Amino acid sequence: MKTKLQQFKESYFLYSFRRDMVAMASFVVLVFFLVIAFAAPWISPMDPYDSANIDIMNSEIPPMWMDGGSMEFPLGTDNQGRDMLSTMFYGLRTSIIIGLGAVAIQAAIGIVLGLMAGYLGGKTDAILMRLADIQFSFPYLMVAIFMSAIFQVVFGAGSFEQLAIPLLTIIIGLSNWPMFARTIRASVMGEKNKEYVEAARVIGLPQRIIMFRHILPNALTSVMVISTIQVANAVMSEAALSFLGLGMPVTKPSLGSLIRSGQEFFFSGSWWITVLPGLWLVLFVLVINLLGDWLRDVLNPKLYKG
């Protein structure tokens, strides 16, 4: 008997990973990002969310390699005097939390509905897929505007600051579930006519068990691929919402709200407030997408199983 670790060492998955320079590099960068994001409170020079640390006199200091820059703020400060480096670490953290949370919500809704639509077929399928079409035809920005408007009426504008992260997670999560539902449905429809499903029915297993224990594990490869790409999409959505002022508040900036707060000062010469978090975001989304591409190629059985 081989152990799981040995199996993994000999797997095609690892083999193709080690041969693909792009995937390896992306993975290293991604791990670097994740470590930074989750270690942000310990490694950043200051806590940008604590207003006691912020001195307005320090605002718009350029990065240290430029005239007027100082070692105290290696990447300069924003318009409120926050250290850019620390704010970018914290912003990345917020973006990742919202991205992962949103994908978890999307996956939970999408997998359940997609499985039901694909396996039960007929009217259930028709209703669920039309629901997905309707959901898709709403731009998520419009949903976000509605929801934050409703939210502010119900809870009052003051509490928005504390609840911005869960709210954004839910908005982005709810608006993208049809992607998962459609992908899952397609793979379930391919699996459900295989004989092992009929064998499970002959045993007398209930539909619920057949769907979740027999069909779902065989449809999960497509979920893995789409999840990685959806994390990148969710991070982008969060940045877009924050950029429009519908996302994270200025006191707790994510990368998107940082870019937004900088664009007012862009033409007065303080380019770093916008450009640095922008590059940071682009690099993060890029490595996720590159890894997702590689994963799609590896998990595509047609490419190696013949």
Place this chain on the structure above:
Amino acid sequence: MTTNHTPLLRVQDVVKHFDISGGFLDQLRFKGGIHLEKTTVKAVNNVSLFVNKGETLSVVGESGCGKSTLARVILGLYRPNAGKIFYDGQRIDTLTHEQWLPYRRKMQMIFQDPYASLNPRKTVRQTLEEPLRFHNPKMTSQEAMDKVAYVMEQVGVDPAWIARHPHEFSGGQRQRISIARGLILDPDFIVADEPVSALDVSIQAQILNLLMDLREKHDLTYLFITHDLSVVHHISSRVAVLYLGTLCELASANDLFNEPRHPYTRALLSAIPKIGEKKAKHIKLKGEVPTPVHLPSGCVFHNRCVFARDRCKKEFPRLNELPNGSFVSCHGVEEGWPMA
């Protein structure tokens, strides 16, 4: 169809049609006014047969003649459009999922393709334990393990391989595991849907012998679906011949092979190559098998039958019992037309 004892399984006038007409717009027709037209595949039409306890009934026919559909209707995977199915005297085609459960233990199925019939994500142990645990919730894991090991030995798979996944086995071994799954609940009745046709010829004999040994040991009754006539004679007590979803002839294996009555059966049997035969007496049928979407009128075989007369085009022949106990549905046999 009358029998003087209760057969284990009785299928009575079962009809299964599949609607393939699609949505509303696909059904719309404009010929002769606007109306909706449904397109159905008539997979099984008025099939009646019975299986006695302890026998092996083979169902033979060309591909697409409804053999597999019949098997799935019998096991409740499809609901029949009409007709009745009795198991041990109890009607089973109208049962709900929960009412079916006791019969699931008694009726099991072996599938055609051993590469598709085992869940690729489950180990042999998981595949074999699942039915046991589901039907015997109180079973301890030691009991379940013992039972799995016992059945694996029975089908000739080393119990040491219990933790492996299906892709680590060859086709023949997979089919043995698939048979083990069919046996693990100690069923009385097994439907085998072309269990050897996806295997190498060298393995086919092994699997067939295994199935026959298991029948002896466990007192099983088989409904054996196949298109391979050469194996039918060896393994079956009786044979049912299907053509276009209709039963042509149901007779004991010896009667059928020595003296086929229905014109289709004769043509089918004449296609078996025999060793040492100088001149092939192959009966050549004209035309193609019609599609099951548009069945021919009357006897479904009439447009290819060399003996067909006017009555065959108009009237669907009933299944008649002959003095030797065979059943044939043919006007010619019924009226004694000269058929040589």
